[in-house]
Amino acid sequence: MSLLEIIILLPLLAALVTWLGSPARITALAASLLNLVLVGWAFLNYQSLHGADGAMAFRHARTVLTSPHIQFAVGADGLSLTMALLTVLVTLAALWSLVDKERIYYTSTLLIASGALGAFLCTDIFFLYAFHELALIPTFLMIALFGHGDKKDAAWRITIYLGVGSLILLAGLLGVVWYCSPEKGKLTFDLLALKPLAADAPYAKYAAANFFVLLVGFGTLVSLFPFHSWAAPAYAAAPTPIAMMHAGVLKKFGLYGLIRIALPLLPTGANTPWVQHALLYMLLGNILVMGFVTLHQRRLDGLLANSSVMHMGYIFLGLASGNALGQNGAVLLMFAHGISVALLFMLCGRLRNQLGTLEFDKLGGLAANAPFLSLIFGVGAFASIGLPGLANFAGEVLIFLSTFKNFQASEGFTFLQITTILSLWGVVISAVYMLRAYRKIFFGQPSAGHFMSDPSLLQRVPMFLLAAVLLVVGLYPAILLNVVQVSLAATGLK
Amino acid sequence: MLENYLPVLMQMLMAAGFAGVTLLASVLAGKSAKRNKMKDSAYECGMLPLGEAQPRFSVKFYIVAMLFVLFDIEVVFMYPWAVIFKDYVAVFGAAIFWWMLSFVGILLVAFLYAWRKKALDWSS
């Protein structure tokens, strides 16, 4: 049993033990703490061992099926370790922030964590896909059973959208496997084996279509613009830990898949003009359309949910830039957004529990009684806007810079650069709505009948943890970029 | 292309034709005269009809009828066996007798079952 297998199976095991009746909180927290240590150890070790060449490390494979060749293969490079780190951090925070909740909250959060870790750490397309699906089941169930507001409708919407999306994705992945196979008798799902095959794949003319199918499949999972309408209601309705896990971690799987599978294996597809243009239009939809939708939200949960959809646009912009700089920025922003949105959803859940309402009109002046909470919320909100010094800023700056990498004034702006300029307005939009929300909730006239207190010291730990990560990465992004950069270069991205 | 289906069409026409001709013949040959109530009634050679036109029969009739069909069918197998028995007994010896006996044995089980389940008991 290799290290990564233990990391994946540990939460699963903890979920099982919890379900069987062990003390839920202790088991879950112990497992997630241990996992944080393990992932952290792997991350540091990777940096010292493979920090230079960015190769896949900690590899281990068990053959499951000989033909087509499917293995339970795990392996990690800087990219996957960054995502794994995000997962364990958010998991720990989500579990810690649970107060007086039923057992099923712990089991489902652990299940989602296990699925996400499996998705990020498997190097076999089959299991990478399968683990993500595993994580979706508890998500659906928890929203439908313990959600808020219009939970049934939201649950059905996310089930159908993500169900269809992941099946389209499956079709696309099978297409990639088929596309990369030199002869039909030898089909393999091993990512590392596919990579050299992809270079001289025999069906070059299908590359663009195949990439587009993958983009739609992965894009649905990440709420890319026309396939996004599941996300906002689902996050608004979801129980707090589920919203944290899905918006913070699981959603990033779609982007991870694009970087890990679609871009390296189908580079010609990604560079096809019509595909690029389609992607740019879609991400503009995310940033501008969803930006305006967010502006008009009257409740905090709706605002956070929609802004999380909106911010996906920047990450897609990083991917669309077509160069390493943009992709590094995208990975950094994935991490930062995951942490910041998880933090905001955690605080939002706290407000909902104590106040019973999240409508801006009914709230105000909370900072007077809850200074710590307002400070932490400020960190999350400013990170989300992209204030310098917090993690999101580093990612966004890299992305914006990357699109102007090949800019020559004599040739004028390309479509990509025009998109970037339009996207910059998104920053303004998000500043407007975030600051407005912050002001309405925490400052101004205290509302009658709504009293908010600061959390106990113990409950401050997860908030502090996430906020600290935002600060550290914001001030010193190289801690992640060092390993991400070389690993992305090793996957063959120019 | 379509003329390829001629045999199929012919088979269908023959099936339909046979049924049609039979029905037509019964219409033409029977019931030729005008009907009235008097003519339809039993005349001098029967009882006046009483009760429902389609009375319910006891389920026993069906059981007996089914059992009859089942045990009757066995002759289909026994008859050809009996015909070739002499030729084949020279080849296979007594085995050919036991083969048929095993078949009859299965039927015997069915018979015993029917007997114990009182399917043959008219009075109960």
Add this chain to the structure above:
Amino acid sequence: MSPLSLELGLGLLGLVLLLVESFASVPRKLIAYAAIGGLLAALAVIVSGAAGSVPDSLKEFYVVDPLALFYKGFAIIATLATIILSLEYAPIIHQFVATHPERTKEAGLGEFYSLPLFVCVGMMVMASAVDLITIFVALELVTVSFYVLVAFMRRSAASLEAGVKYLILGALSTGLLVYGMSWLYGMTGELSLSGVAYKLAHWEGNSAPILFAVGLMLAGLAFKVGAVPFHIWIPDVYQGAPTPVTAFLSVGSKAAGFVVLTRIVGTFLTPGSVVAGPVIQILLILGGATILLGNLAAIAQTNFKRLLGYSSIAHAGYLLVALACIHTGGLKMTSGEVAAFYLATYLPMTFVCFLILSAMRAKGYGEDIASLKGLGRANPTLGLALAIALASLAGLPLTAGFMGKFFVIFATVLEGYYTYLAIAVIGAATGFFYYFKVILAVYSKPDGPSEGPTPDLGLLSKVSLAVFVAAILVVGVYPDLIRFALVK
């Protein structure tokens, strides 16, 4: 030891049990245990590989290849599960069979435990049959036994209605099948499938009559497996029949239909066959329509048994598409083996659903989806088992059901049938919707204020439930477990 002796042995056991039932007044449970013992012994022989070959004189009618052995094992396991399920369901059977249920204890149960043996024998013979007559006789043994089983609860109007519907449509489909067979025999002069295949590959001249025969036979078999548009009988019959029989129908009868289809389609699609093109088209269109209609119609169902009926229609669609994808070299499986694999994954998940349905029914719950509410709290083990089975039916990864669908979808990709790939994807996505509806019900709070009795299972059922759930999970990550049994 010839596999034929297994069939003879099991048939003999069935006859003996019928006699015991009618002559001796032993507890009826003993009859069930005897049947289970016999089936286990037969399974042991097949698994151990002791079932050898048959004499050459029989090879025209009866072959023993890996596929045949696989389906034989499949038949035995399905029958075992059915009898165990029947033990669970016995009180309901008794209630609807006995003339005075309050005076007798076990009236009518003896036959209910022994009849599945005859179905099993029929399915086992069918697995090996490569001759039109043998196929037909075996198929009839299965079907006739099922007529009795479906209408077994003679004091339940629903069961009788189901019986009559099944009888009439079954007879009609048998008629179509036999008529097609007679045309095929008339045109080729051959009864053995190998002979027919040879004639089809070297056919010169008019192929229309053969197509006619093919069409009739496929229509007849489509009835048996419940493919659209020959599926109308399924929901009513599934809902009305006793639950163990419904389970047996949806697994056993379907598998029987598909083993015959595999053999016959294999004959029609023999290299150079004149009817290969149309047969593939027919299978694809039937399969596509079946996937779509089965899944879409399942959405509106409120009765769990009926929902499983529609889901079984939908699964038949995937199987038909699998049979049409003949260039599956990349999977190292023939199309028939892909279908067999799919059926093998379908067995455990269906039986888990029906086991739990029986347990609920025996405690006086209804068969509506709504009556499952609260199961997750009342009996978490059963709730989790049901959730896993339903997730597998929906085709979620890391369950057996996903592997089945995975191979079928992969086969369509390899073959380039993108339309049917899209249909399969749409069908699977629809599946998510209605299976999750049931999972949600399992974990919802019960409607009523008071909690009903806790549903539970007997020891044998618990063991089989555990085995099936384990099979779902293990095959989900290690599909070669089944493939090794299938591909030698």
